[in-house]
Amino acid sequence: MKPIIIIGAGMAAYTLAREVRKLDKTAALLIITADDGGFYSKPMLSNAFAQKKLAAQLISQSALQMAEQIGADIKTRTRVDGIDTARKVVNTSSGAFEYRQLVLAVGAQPIRLDLAGDASDRVLSVNHIDDYATFRAKLLPDLQASARVAILGAGLIGCEFADDLAAHGHVVTLIDPNPSPLAALAAPALCQGLQTALTGRGISLQLGTTAARIDHAGNAINITLANGAAVVADVVLSAVGLRPDLALAQAAQLATGRGIMVDSHGRTSAADVYALGDCAEYRVDREGRTSPLPYIAPILTAARAIAKSLTGEDTEIDLKHAPVIVKTPSYPLALMAPPPHTVATGRWETELDGATTICRFFDAQGVMVGFGVAPQEAKIRQALMAALGTAA
Known part of the structure; x- marks a missing residue:
């Protein structure tokens, strides 16, 4: 029997696999991943320092344990070279595999800033547990008590890292072109409250400006800002956002926009091919508007629906509103950002x-x-x- 193949081994992939197994005890499942396949919660990466967690401590189950738990074959350290949707074959560094149905759960990649300077290659991003291990090693090369950390981007992830690192004793500077942290998501009153809390934590904010160049300064890094100011750091972290990983989908000629375009059932433009998680672009309202949804609640909802469709019960993804909990202990927030098309004409x-x-x-x-x-x-x-949905 040809398997259901899932490409990726993050939360989306493993959640889907578990949901499929609940519905069908015998379906063949093949998970293909370029990493070691260990299961961890990605949101934990931005608040693991204050908990003094090593990367290995964030992994709750190995690929072997996951394979036993969900009854799947998991191909780790395996590169996917291409997808033939006509022949229903996935070509990989470990050989070619036919599929009954295919799910792309390949996630998103950090946006890379085009920065001048001879140290631009020292800018780090944390989007994977291996990135976290590298970042942690850079922060604590000699188990020193603190490091100077510059974070590019005062959005959701940047603020969470800043709060977490400051709580751990590091000297943090947040740099963002907006006039306040979380400006793209939160009401001005909440942005100001968060700004006050972060500065009270000892975090320096450089707002209304961007990094223009990154240069070596001995063992340190000198960041020249667009406003002419300079920030000296030991480590620079970029937290300016993610882009859905479209490489495989585009090579397979699937329809893409900002993400891999899916219909209300999670189906892509190719027969028997679905997309799930940070790589997908979902239909988000009755007017047909679409958007990537880089949050946990849509992953869980979509995974449950797609699992039913994969096992014979064609099911629409019923995306529900769910607030985002911002992990900033100095100012704990819950946000339900308004739909982008309403921002210009609405009010807080x-x-x-x-x-x-x-x-x-x-x-x-x-x-x-x-x-x-x-x-x-x-x-x-x-x-x-x-x-929500009620009149003022």
Whole structure:
């Protein structure tokens, strides 16, 4: 029997495999991954330093353990060279494999900034557990108490790393072109609250500017900013965002936009080929708008639906609204960012309830389509979720 092949071994891939196995105890499953296939939670990478976690400690199960648990064949350290969707074959460094159905769960890759300077190659990104191991080794080469860390990007991941590294005793500078951290996601009142909390943690913020060049300065790194200022660091981390990995999909001539285009069932433009997770571009509303969804909740929802479709029950992906929990302990946030097409014409309204800041976003018709709250707690989140779609 030809297997269901899953390319990738991240949270999306393993969640799907588990869901398939719940529904079909005998289906042949083949997982192909370029790494060692160990299971870990990727969101933990941005708050592992304060917990003093080594990379190996973040891996909860090895590929062998995962293979036994879900009854799958897992090909580790295997490069996928191409996909023949007509013949339904995946060509790899370990040979060619026919598939019954194929799922691309290849994730996203860090956006690489085009930076001048002779040390631009020393800019690191953390998008994988191997990246985390490299970053941690650079921070603690001699088990020193602290290092100077410059983070390019004060979005979700940049702020989480900054808070985590500062809590661990490192000297952190956040650099971002926006006037405040999390400016693209949160209400101004919450951005200001986070900025105050981060500076209170000892984090320096260089806002309204970007890194222009990165140069060696002895053993250190000198970052020249577009505004003329300079930041000296031991380590530079880029956290300016991710792009869906489209290489395999485009080589196989699948339809792509910002991500691999999928329909309401997770199907790509090729028969029996699906895409899931950070690499996919989902339909997000009734008007046919599409977007990548780089969060945990859409992965879980899509995985459950695609597993049903793979095992014979054609199922639409019912994407539900879910807030993003921002892992910044100095200012714990929950965010439901408004749909991008509403931002220009909508408005934020802010309510102060004791020490809690609650922000609601209303679109041009006066309907609540987003929110943010800090400090966040489950009861308030649930009330705000229930209010989505209601008029002001």
